[in-house]
Amino acid sequence: MKKVISCEKAIEMIPDGASLLIGGFMGVGSPHRLIDELVRQSRKRLTVIANDTGRPGFGVGRLIDAKLVSKLMATHIGLNPETQKQLINGDIEVELCPQGTLAERIRSGGFGLGGVLTPTGVGTVVEDHKQKLEVDGRIYLLEKPVTADFALLAAHRSDYLGNLEYSLTARNFNVVMATAGKTVIAEADHIVPSGVIPPDAVATPFVCINYIIGRGQNGQ
Secondary structure, X not given: OOOEEOHHHHHHOOOOOOEEEEOOEOOEOOOHHHHHHHHHHOOOOEEEEOOEOXXXXXXXXXXXXXXXXXXXXXXXXXXXXXXXXXXXXXXXEEEEOOHHHHHHXXXXXXXXXXXXXXXXXXXXXXXXXXXXXXXXXXXXXXXXXXXXXXXXXXXXXXXXXXXXXXXXXXXXXXXXXXXXXXXXXXXXXXXXXXXXXXXXXXXXXXXXXXEEEOOOOOOO
C-alpha cells in the first residue's frame, strides 16, 4: 500500500459524521495541515476526541470556529471561549474527562482492553451513570475504552514506512492515539528514507500508520 498521499486525498476519505482522535496539547503537536483541510472541505457533524480545543483560530479551535464539531470529548475547554459559547447555546455536546483518564481510555481502546478502573471522580458528579467496582476495599469507576474512525497525528519526522519520531513535548497524545484509530493518518514536518530515524527514536512504529501526509502538492 502506498502510504504517502496528499493532504487533500486524506481528508476526502473522512465522511461527515466521522469520529476523530486528534493529537496535540493546546495546538502543540496537532496536525494543523489536516485540520486546515478538514475546514476547507467542510466536514460536518464530527465527533472529536482531543486533549483540548486549542484557542480560537488555532489547532482544534479551527474546527470549532467553523462549527464542524457536534460532539467533543476533551480534558478542558477553558482557553477557548468559542467552545464554551457553543456549549451554552446547545450547539455542541461536550464530555469532559480528566486528562490521565482520557489517555488511559484511549490506550485501553487501542490495546483491546475492556476499560480502565480509576478512583478519580468517585464521590463526585463524574460517577453519575458509571459502573462502580470495589477492589480490595477501594471503590473505582469503570471508564470505558475510547476508539475512533480516524486518528490524525503530527510528527517531527516520518520515514516512508511510517515510523514516527516526535519532537519533545509535541509527542503528547499522538503516541497513544496511533493505536486507537481504525484508520491512522500522520502528517510530518519531514519525510526521510527508511533507516534515517534511529530505532530508539521511533515512538510510533509503522504498523500503526495507514497514511503519511507529505508537504508537496502530490504528497511527496
